[in-house]
Amino acid sequence: MTEQLKNHILKFVTPPDSELQSFLNLMEFEDVKNKEYLLKEGRYCKYQYFILEGCLRSFFINKKGVEKVVNFGIEDWWFTNVDSFTNQTLSALNIQAAEDSKVLKISKSKLDYILQNSLELNRYFRSILEKVRIADQRRIQFMFNLSGEELYTTFNDYYPDFVQRVPQYMLASYLGFTPEFLSKIRNKKKQ
Amino acid sequence: MTEQLKNHILKFVTPPDSELQSFLNLMEFEDVKNKEYLLKEGRYCKYQYFILEGCLRSFFINKKGVEKVVNFGIEDWWFTNVDSFTNQTLSALNIQAAEDSKVLKISKSKLDYILQNSLELNRYFRSILEKVRIADQRRIQFMFNLSGEELYTTFNDYYPDFVQRVPQYMLASYLGFTPEFLSKIRNKKKQ
DNA sequence: ACAAAAAATTAATCTAGATTAAGAAATACT
DNA sequence: AGTATTTCTTAATCTAGATTAATTTTTTGT
Numbered sequence: 001m002t003e004q005l006k007n008h009i010l011k012f013v014t015p016p017d018s019e020l021q022s023f024l025n026l027m028e029f030e031d032v033k034n035k036e037y038l039l040k041e042g043r044y045c046k047y048q049y050f051i052l053e054g055c056l057r058s059f060f061i062n063k064k065g066v067e068k069v070v071n072f073g074i075e076d077w078w079f080t081n082v083d084s085f086t087n088q089t090l091s092a093l094n095i096q097a098a099e100d101s102k103v104l105k106i107s108k109s110k111l112d113y114i115l116q117n118s119l120e121l122n123r124y125f126r127s128i129l130e131k132v133r134i135a136d137q138r139r140i141q142f143m144f145n146l147s148g149e150e151l152y153t154t155f156n157d158y159y160p161d162f163v164q165r166v167p168q169y170m171l172a173s174y175l176g177f178t179p180e181f182l183s184k185i186r187n188k189k190k191q
Numbered sequence: 192m193t194e195q196l197k198n199h200i201l202k203f204v205t206p207p208d209s210e211l212q213s214f215l216n217l218m219e220f221e222d223v224k225n226k227e228y229l230l231k232e233g234r235y236c237k238y239q240y241f242i243l244e245g246c247l248r249s250f251f252i253n254k255k256g257v258e259k260v261v262n263f264g265i266e267d268w269w270f271t272n273v274d275s276f277t278n279q280t281l282s283a284l285n286i287q288a289a290e291d292s293k294v295l296k297i298s299k300s301k302l303d304y305i306l307q308n309s310l311e312l313n314r315y316f317r318s319i320l321e322k323v324r325i326a327d328q329r330r331i332q333f334m335f336n337l338s339g340e341e342l343y344t345t346f347n348d349y350y351p352d353f354v355q356r357v358p359q360y361m362l363a364s365y366l367g368f369t370p371e372f373l374s375k376i377r378n379k380k381k382q
Numbered sequence: 383a384c385a386a387a388a389a390a391t392t393a394a395t396c397t398a399g400a401t402t403a404a405g406a407a408a409t410a411c412t
Numbered sequence: 413a414g415t416a417t418t419t420c421t422t423a424a425t426c427t428a429g430a431t432t433a434a435t436t437t438t439t440t441g442t
Contacts, residue, residue, distance in 0.1 A: 062336050070332060083325045092332070115314065122313035123306060129320035134274045136327040141261060141283070143334060144367050145253050148429065167389065176335050181429055183391050339399065358419065372399055374421050 001029055005050050005104055008076050012127045015120035023114050023121055027104040032097040039095035045084035047105035051077050054101020055165055058093045059173070069174040072098065074162065078128055079103075098166050148177045149185050192220055196241050196295055199267050203318045206311035214305050214312055218295040223288040230286035236275035238296040242268050245292020246356055249284045250364070260365040263289065265353065269319055270294075289357050339368045340376050 002024040009020065027050070032038060039045050041060060049056065056073045058081060070093060073079035084091035085108060115122055142151060152175060156163055163171065172182040193215040200211065218241070223229060230236050232251060240247065247270050250260045261284060264270035275282035276299060306313055333342060343366060347354055354362065363373040 060332070060336075068332070068335050070328065070335075082321060082328060086321050086325065115317070117310075119308075119310045119313060122310060122317055126306070126313055126317040126320060129317060129324060130273060130277050133320060133324060133327065134277065136324065136331070137261065137273060140327070140331065140334075141251070141259075143331075144259050144261075145251075169389065177428095178430060179390070180392085180431080184429090187391075360419070368398095369400060370420070371401080371422085375399090378421075 001052070002027055002104065004052055004076070008050075009121075009124055013120040013124045015118060015124075019114075019118045019120060023118070026110045026114065027106050030103050030105055032101050032103065034097050034100050036097050037094060038097070038103075039081060039084075039091055039093070041092060041094050042090055044088060045081040045091045045093075045095075046107055048078060048080040048085055048108075048111060049073075049095075050104040050106075051075055051079055052102040052104060054103075055098040056095055056101060056103070057098045057166070057170065057174075058095050060093050067173055069170050072162070072166065072170075072174060074165075078132075098170065143176060148175070148181055149188075151175045151177075152182065152185050192243070193218055193295065195243055195267070199241075200312075200315055204311040204315045206309060206315075210305075210309045210311065214309070217301045217305065218297050221294050221296055223292050223294065225288055225291050227288050228285060229288070229294075230272060230275075230282055230284070232283060232285050233281055235279060236272040236282045236286075237298055239269060239271040239276055239299075239302060240264075240286075241295040241297075242266055242270055243293040243295060245294075246289040247286055247292060247294070248289045248357070248361060248365075249286050251284050258361075258364055260361050263353070263357065263361075263365060265356075269323075289361065334367060339366070339372060340379075342366045342368075343373065343376050 005027065006020065006024060009015070015023075030038075030049075032054070038047070038049065038056065039058075051073050053075055056079050057069055058071045058079075059067050059069045062068050071079070079095070081091050081093045081095065083089060084093070088108070115125065142154060146154060155171075155175060168182055168186075169179040172179045175182075196218065197211065197215060200206070206214075221229075221240075223245070229238070229240065229247065230249075242264050244266055247264045248260055249262045249270075249272060250258050253259050262270070270286070272282050272284045272286065274280060275284070279299070306316065333345060337345060346362075346366060359373055359377075360370040363370045366373075
């Protein structure tokens with residue numbers, strides 16, 4: 001079960017086997033059905049998740065009562081609410097399965113313990129954060145630079161198969177507009 | 192000169208003195224006047240900068256020829272174009288001083304060398320990236336959730352003194368709207 | 383296989399913020 | 413001190429995308 005995570009780690013770093021094993025031993029498996037919650041707004045985010053299969057999303061409900069999708073995560077991605085997990089503060093976000101999913105999870109105290117001692121796993125998690133930062137920065141640039149239609153087209157080009165996996169209203173929300181507008185865009189494309 | 196960076200590091204971690212010193216010795220000082228460039232679009236981002244004093248910004252020019260500010264950095268922040276620096280790719284962004292500034296810089300090869308060996312400095316840079324990630328996520332949430340007016344008000348509340356430091360048109364760009372619109376908002380507030 | 387719920391579409395109307403263009407204020411330079 | 417350059421403001425017009433509301437299509441559960 002942890003083989004997949006092990007392979008992922010080995011793509012980035014090569015920790016001594018003992019370190020790697022003691023880390024993997026701390027991971028717990030969880031099976032989540034579509035629409036089940038891993039975290040609810042107002043609670044503490046107790047875990048960081050590694051997605052083995054399926055898809056997770058984080059979202060919040062805005063003042064008008066509308067769901068706003070902040071992130072998606074798929075196979076081989078780490079997923080959490082960094083703010084709540086790292087600072088041990090109440091979460092403003094929900095984390096929910098967007099498909100039937102299988103994840104590995106680790107608590108903050110266990111992860112901290114590992115990161116106090118393992119050079120290589122620190123390098124691993126630093127690399128992950130670097131990648132995530134790059135993705136976030138790119139997203140911010142896109143949001144500022146592209147029209148709704150361009151955003152959708154670009155996202156489609158980058159992640160053509162992912163677009164099929166989640167309901168359109170979630171994708172619209174993630175891209176920052178309404179499902180009605182997404183519908184309009186898609187219809188225009190057909191003609 | 193590196194005293195300030197040393198203090199910053201010690202707020203997060205406590206590396207052995209030798210490690211800390213050999214890191215600090217690799218940092219180079221640079222003095223930049225307002226509007227001077229540290230990185231131009233189309234070049235490689237060769238350094239990661241620690242800001243001792245002053246203010247840096249990163250921006251790009253969009254298709255319409257308009258400057259879009261992606262980030263600001265002030266005292267005691269690390270600043271770079273992560274994408275270009277980490278992946279050694281051509282930069283889509285410019286980095287420019289928004290005030291007369293003093294920075295310390297380190298090249299990728301030197302930083303990599305340090306991070307291959309120092310557990311504590313890995314922990315330090317991981318923590319920095321965690322903070323940055325939290326800030327980015329919060330920004331994405333704000334951008335999706337708040338109107339232009341709310342964005343400005345919120346930013347004003349979070350960073351009241353910073354707002355004074357940069358020209359309004361840069362702030363408007365950073366917040367994602369035009370200087371004309373910012374002017375409108377500010378004028379409305381007065382009444 | 384059918385009913386109920388969830389998701390997607392369509393079209394009409396509305397609005398936050400962009401665009402354009404001109405003038406006023408503030409800063410910087412010699 | 414005076415000119416040139418940068419920055420900020422104001423106001424009129426315009427548009428991408430929101431809102432509302434009704435309808436159709438798809439998915440889910442029994």
